[in-house]
Amino acid sequence: MSTRPFEGKVALVTGSARGIGRAIAEDLAEWGANQVILDIRQEDCEKTAKEISEKYNVKCIAIACDVTKSDQVKQAAEKVKAAFGGLDFLVNNAGILRDNLLLRMKEEEWDIVINVNLKGPFLVTREFLPMLLKAKDGGRIINVSSVSGLIGQVGQANYAASKAGLIGFTKVVAREYAKKGLLCNAICPGYVQTDLTDALPEAVKEELRKSVPLGRPGQVKDISRVVRFLCSDDASFITGNVIRIDGGTVIGL
Numbered sequence: 001m002s003t004r005p006f007e008g009k010v011a012l013v014t015g016s017a018r019g020i021g022r023a024i025a026e027d028l029a030e031w032g033a034n035q036v037i038l039d040i041r042q043e044d045c046e047k048t049a050k051e052i053s054e055k056y057n058v059k060c061i062a063i064a065c066d067v068t069k070s071d072q073v074k075q076a077a078e079k080v081k082a083a084f085g086g087l088d089f090l091v092n093n094a095g096i097l098r099d100n101l102l103l104r105m106k107e108e109e110w111d112i113v114i115n116v117n118l119k120g121p122f123l124v125t126r127e128f129l130p131m132l133l134k135a136k137d138g139g140r141i142i143n144v145s146s147v148s149g150l151i152g153q154v155g156q157a158n159y160a161a162s163k164a165g166l167i168g169f170t171k172v173v174a175r176e177y178a179k180k181g182l183l184c185n186a187i188c189p190g191y192v193q194t195d196l197t198d199a200l201p202e203a204v205k206e207e208l209r210k211s212v213p214l215g216r217p218g219q220v221k222d223i224s225r226v227v228r229f230l231c232s233d234d235a236s237f238i239t240g241n242v243i244r245i246d247g248g249t250v251i252g253l
Contacts, residue, residue: 004032005232010084012036014067014124015094017044019194020144022052023220024091027228029056033089036080038063040094059083067094067120070127077127087131089231092121092166093144097196099155110158117162121169129177138181140231143170144223145186147246163188167242174240183239185230190246192218213248 011028015021017039025035029052037049037060045062053060061083065076080087095117098109121143132139148156149163170186177184191197191208197217200208209217226245229235244250 006088007032009033009088010036010080010086011089011091011231012038012080012087012128013091013093014038014065014120016091017041017048019196020189020192020220020223021091021093022048023224024093024227026052026056027221027224028089028231029058029060031228031232032056032058033231034058034084035060036063036076036084036087037061038065038067038076038094040064040066067124068115070123073123073127077131080128081131086134087128087139088135088137089140089142090125090128090132091142091144091227092124094120095144095146095162097156097159099159101155102157105157113158114162114165117159118165118169121166125169125173132182133177133180137233138183138236141170141173141182141184142227142230143167143184143186145170145188145242147188147190147244147250150188150242150244151250170242171240178239183230183235185235185238185240186242187223187226187230188242188244188246189223190218190244190249192220192223194220211249212246213251216247218245218247 016025042064049060049062146163174184
């Protein structure tokens with residue numbers, strides 16, 4: 001197999017300026033895919049795009065976009081079409097947390113999580129779908145859900161609902177566009193070591209580690225390599241699936 005099997009392909013990863021999103025963008029770029037670095041802040045997008053472009057010798061464009069705003073998503077699609085002419089891979093990764101127990105959860109905490117984590121993938125997928133359906137070898141969509149969307153977590157009524165909804169959304173998209181060659185799958189990360197989780201109290205991190213049968217947190221590469229596989233020809237008969245990447249946290253589900 002070529003060391004750059006995605007040469008000439010174009011990938012868009014939402015929330016790709018840092019963390020898991022950046023790791024996904026880097027892994028796709030390593031295999032030759034040009035990148036759309038899309039995140040909420042332009043400065044962060046430009047920094048990441050520059051670094052990935054120089055490291056992997058691919059074309060990267062930086063787009064600041066609030067995925068909950070349909071006008072901004074539409075403008076982003078126009079920029080991608082102007083820069084690349086189309087899109088092959090879409091990874092809906094952007095997401096936020098606003099944890100609280102249900103009785104204490106404010107309406108705005110519910111709304112913002114549902115908007116970013118569920119409305120965002122809807123708006124982005126709808127806007128970019130025409131490009132993906134024209135992809136030469138079939139477009140790929142990977143939605144980043146969570147084990148919380150499978151089993152629920154205390155204090156995450158909003159987050160779990162958004163991620164469970166994303167799983168249902170994935171299955172509908174997979175069914176609606178399978179005959180057109182589009183593949184749509186979801187991944188469910190468990191406890192992954194990122195800047196966000198590093199900031200948690202040590203006692204909380206220890207409890208999270210204990211919940212993982214493999215005894216360690218996941219690394220961003222554990223997630224990004226699965227996404228890269230799902231974009232590859234090796235995954236050409238996989239669609240509508242929900243893949244857990246959780247170190248065994250929800251074994252038996």
